Amino acid sequence: xxxxxxxxxxxxxxxxxxxxxxxxxxxxxxxxxxxxxxxxxxxxxxxxxxxxxxxxxxxxxxxxxxxxxxxxxxxxxxxxxxxxxxxxxxxxxxxxxxxxxxxxxxxxxxxxxxxxxxxxxxxxxxxxxxxxxxxxxxxxxxxxxxxxxxxxxxxxxxxxxxxxxxxxxxxxx
Amino acid sequence: xxxxxxxxxxxxxxxxxxxxxxxxxxxxxxxxxxxxxxxxxxxxxxxxxxxxxxxxxxxxxxxxxxxxxxxxxxxxxxxxxxxxxxxxxxxxxxxxxxxxxxxx
Numbered sequence: 001x002x003x004x005x006x007x008x009x010x011x012x013x014x015x016x017x018x019x020x021x022x023x024x025x026x027x028x029x030x031x032x033x034x035x036x037x038x039x040x041x042x043x044x045x046x047x048x049x050x051x052x053x054x055x056x057x058x059x060x061x062x063x064x065x066x067x068x069x070x071x072x073x074x075x076x077x078x079x080x081x082x083x084x085x086x087x088x089x090x091x092x093x094x095x096x097x098x099x100x101x102x103x104x105x106x107x108x109x110x111x112x113x114x115x116x117x118x119x120x121x122x123x124x125x126x127x128x129x130x131x132x133x134x135x136x137x138x139x140x141x142x143x144x145x146x147x148x149x150x151x152x153x154x155x156x157x158x159x160x161x162x163x164x165x166x167x168x169x170x171x172x173x
Numbered sequence: 174x175x176x177x178x179x180x181x182x183x184x185x186x187x188x189x190x191x192x193x194x195x196x197x198x199x200x201x202x203x204x205x206x207x208x209x210x211x212x213x214x215x216x217x218x219x220x221x222x223x224x225x226x227x228x229x230x231x232x233x234x235x236x237x238x239x240x241x242x243x244x245x246x247x248x249x250x251x252x253x254x255x256x257x258x259x260x261x262x263x264x265x266x267x268x269x270x271x272x273x274x275x276x277x
Contacts, residue, residue: 033204050226
């Protein structure tokens with residue numbers, strides 16, 4: 001008899017993989033975006049299942065609320081209504097599937113042959129207080145420097161987007 | 174059917190990674206290729222969290238890698254979509270073949 005947690009895990013795994021597979025095979029681009037949305041929600045559910053609530057919340061806020069909405073807007077801006085995606089050539093489909101299958105088999109072979117050894121340190125619960133403490137910590141185990149670098153990267157991306165979006169403006173004047 | 178553990182998560186992550194690779198190989202539309210990239214990045218995040226939980230529960234390195242990967246993915250998606258929309262404005266198409274003269 002399976003416990004509720006196990007059943008939940010398999011349901012989330014099935015949701016993630018089924019939606020991921022549908023999103024790369026459907027020929028409607030809008031449906032592809034919605035399937036990616038549900039695959040990302042499934043992954044957020046797996047984070048909840050592993051009791052990493054903070055990461056699950058970040059996943060939902062940034063991916064589902066940010067990136068997918070951005071992708072859907074760009075689909076509205078660039079796609080004609082009711083237009084289907086071109087069907088990929090059969091030999092490209094075939095060889096991609098072959099390459100993917102070989103890579104998948106090789107990866108699984110390596111993973112299941114390897115014996116993973118767990119660390120012996122006492123567990124540190126991933127609570128928001130612990131995460132905040134080590135994110136802004138400047139000691140050896142802290143992440144203050146990457147945090148600042150990421151903030152610079154986000155600023156650079158912000159400026160870059162504005163520059164790309166503005167490029168064609170001066171010619172029209 | 175046994176109790177799910179590290180190997181189950183690694184299987185899901187590997188499957189999702191190769192689903193993303195398949196989409197990246199077969200699609201010729203830049204937005205769907207971007208979506209495949211998001212799937213690949215998410216499978217990597219799942220790996221980081223699983224290793225953090227099952228192998229190094231005393232540290233939070235995997236968790237921080239995931240946070241930073243999510244931040245970089247957001248920046249990448251924003252810049253990528255800005256480029257795609259700009260490309261659509263000049264070429265009326267977001268097929269990957271129309272991005273050939275992006276370098277000029």
